[in-house]
Amino acid sequence: MSLSNEKKKEMFWIMLLSRRLDERAWVLHRQGKIAFHISGIGQEAAQVGAASAITKGKDWLVPYYRDLAMMIAMGMTPAEFLMSLFGKAAEPTSGARQMPSHFSLKRANIVSHSAPVATQSPHAAGIALGIKMDKSDQVVLTTIGEGATSQGEWYEAVNFAAVHTLPVVFLVENNQYAISVPQKLQMAVSGAAEKACGLGLEGIKVDGTQVFKVHQTVLDAVVKARQGEGPTVIEAEMYRLTPHSSDDDDRSYRTREEVERHKKKDPIILAKNHLLSEGLLSEEEYQTLEEKAKSQVDDAVKAAQQAPFPKGETAASPVYAQEVNHG
Numbered sequence: 001m002s003l004s005n006e007k008k009k010e011m012f013w014i015m016l017l018s019r020r021l022d023e024r025a026w027v028l029h030r031q032g033k034i035a036f037h038i039s040g041i042g043q044e045a046a047q048v049g050a051a052s053a054i055t056k057g058k059d060w061l062v063p064y065y066r067d068l069a070m071m072i073a074m075g076m077t078p079a080e081f082l083m084s085l086f087g088k089a090a091e092p093t094s095g096a097r098q099m100p101s102h103f104s105l106k107r108a109n110i111v112s113h114s115a116p117v118a119t120q121s122p123h124a125a126g127i128a129l130g131i132k133m134d135k136s137d138q139v140v141l142t143t144i145g146e147g148a149t150s151q152g153e154w155y156e157a158v159n160f161a162a163v164h165t166l167p168v169v170f171l172v173e174n175n176q177y178a179i180s181v182p183q184k185l186q187m188a189v190s191g192a193a194e195k196a197c198g199l200g201l202e203g204i205k206v207d208g209t210q211v212f213k214v215h216q217t218v219l220d221a222v223v224k225a226r227q228g229e230g231p232t233v234i235e236a237e238m239y240r241l242t243p244h245s246s247d248d249d250d251r252s253y254r255t256r257e258e259v260e261r262h263k264k265k266d267p268i269i270l271a272k273n274h275l276l277s278e279g280l281l282s283e284e285e286y287q288t289l290e291e292k293a294k295s296q297v298d299d300a301v302k303a304a305q306q307a308p309f310p311k312g313e314t315a316a317s318p319v320y321a322q323e324v325n326h327g
């Protein structure tokens with residue numbers, strides 16, 4: 001089923017809003033107002049394309065730390081994200097106990113991941129097993145970086161899902177680096193999609209800078225999973241346009257020329273040009289969206305800054321089911 005014009009514009013809006021929100025997080029970090037940020041800049045097309053292929057509130061999502069745009073597409077608000085950066089009590093992932101960007105959102109069936117990379121993959125396979133045992137037609141989407149597909153957990157999860165024909169889509173966001181390690185020092189194959197055939201399932205590569213292409217590829221895999229035809233590995237290729245995190249200096253391992261070259265394939269610009277060329281967006285409408293994004297981010301920053309911190313006496317309460325007596 002092809003996307004309606006309205007849906008295409010909405011997907012572009014989510015990408016734009018997420019980009020401006022992500023950029024603001026960098027500014028807040030450089031102003032010394034937050035301690036840490038890990039960015040999804042350059043990965044918005046894959047994230048929004050994939051999120052709009054599952055059914056919100058019905059299907060399950062097990063994301064990873066770069067998925068800010070995916071989370072916004074799934075209904076997390078900018079203020080909720082910013083509250084996690086400021087460590088505020090009302091942030092929905094953990095009430096400020098988790099590191100920022102360890103995303104979860106109970107109301108949208110989005111499950112938190114642990115800090116060790118790839119541990120989310122077996123969680124996703126396990127949820128998919130539960131769905132199959134319940135004979136439900138839900139689907140699980142899970143994401144991961146290409147570097148983390150070297151981890152045993154990823155192979156175990158994909159293998160298990162293939163053996164048991166589980167309704168799960170493994171989306172690999174291949175941004176070409178794992179911190180400072182380029183893909184060619186990470187794997188001897190052409191990418192994560194190539195690994196899939198060795199485990200007995202389909203592996204598909206897609207241009208991860210093209211939101212509507214990613215959407216269609218993930219949608220096909222979701223339909224297949226929902227029909228009981230098993231899992232798919234999808235590798236979306238893009239480029240991490242920022243350093244790994246606010247603690248990283250990428251000048252030590254890649255040239256500025258390389259980064260500048262990849263900015264020509266910035267997914268926001270590609271999506272904007274696509275909508276302009278199809279007559280779905282005008283320059284004036286685009287400027288209006290930019291202003292709207294700026295004012296929504298401004299408002300969200302204010303709300304998050306004004307929100308209360310968790311109370312000291314609640315420090316252990318969301319971690320343990322019952323209060324623990326340390327005396």
Ligand SMILES: Cc1ncc(C[n+]2csc(CCOP(=O)(O)OP(=O)(O)O)c2C)c(N)n1
Pocket residue numbers: 066115116117144145146147148149173175177178179240244
């Ligand atoms: C098991 C484990 N080893 C190392 C780390 C440190 N670490 C955090 S992110 C990361 C890079 C992961 O790269 P990739 O999977 O390509 O994802 P990207 O950050 O590029 O999106 C590493 C090595 C970790 N969190 N867990």
Ligand SMILES: [Mg+2]
Pocket residue numbers: 145146147173174175176177178179
């Ligand atoms: Mg990577």
